[in-house]
Amino acid sequence: MTAVSFTNFLGFSIAGISIIIGIAFFFINSKLEKNVSADTGLNAKAIGTSLKNRTIYFWIFLPLILNVVCIVLAKLILPEYIEHLYGRTEFVVSLDKIMFLVLQLAILALGEEIAWRAFFQKQLSKALPIIPTLIVTSIIFAFGHIVDGSLIVVSYDIFFIFINSVLYGVIFYKTNNAWISAISHFIANLFSIILISFLLG
Secondary structure, three states, X not given: OHHHHHHHHHOOOOXXXXXXXXXXXXXXXXXXXXXXXXXXXXOHHHHHHHHHOOHHHHHHHHHHHHHHHHHHHHHHHOOHHHHHHHHHHHOOOOOOOHHHHHHHHXXXXXXXXXXXXXXXHHHHOOOOOHHHHHHHHHHHHHHOOOOOOOHHXXXXXXXXXXXXXXXXXXXXXXXXXXXXXXXXXXXXXXXHHHHHHHHHO
């Protein structure tokens, strides 16, 4: 996963394959370790239990707030970021079909959370304490999102992706449930796309 994520630096646009690799390794690892769904980090039955803890809502909505701050701040001081973000996401999502867009964003969010949190972060946390685990996971996750652009715009983009990744990692750490971090990821991405579409309107 790590090696594929860094291929962006070599001019290849295949970092998204790291998600497929992570999902495959997640299920292979779950089989090898004979994990029940509660242990893997993908227990759908535990969603309700996790959501009963009211403090988790703060963490779930924090990436959305951060994305709004990122986009509004960019509109004021770095307007070319708006076009950059649109360019980075337009090939992945269908902006003209709202229901298809919602489905795509939900699948992408869940896929990234299974690969990066339920597999990569969980495996890395066996060797490292949680803070280094969150930092390493988030650096690699952010680098996998790099696309061509000016250094300032790309750095701005990667900085906010890194922070959001840390937040998704915290959510997974607190709940051991990729469904919950995926909900947060989906909400943040959906409202960002809506806001970007409005600004480009």
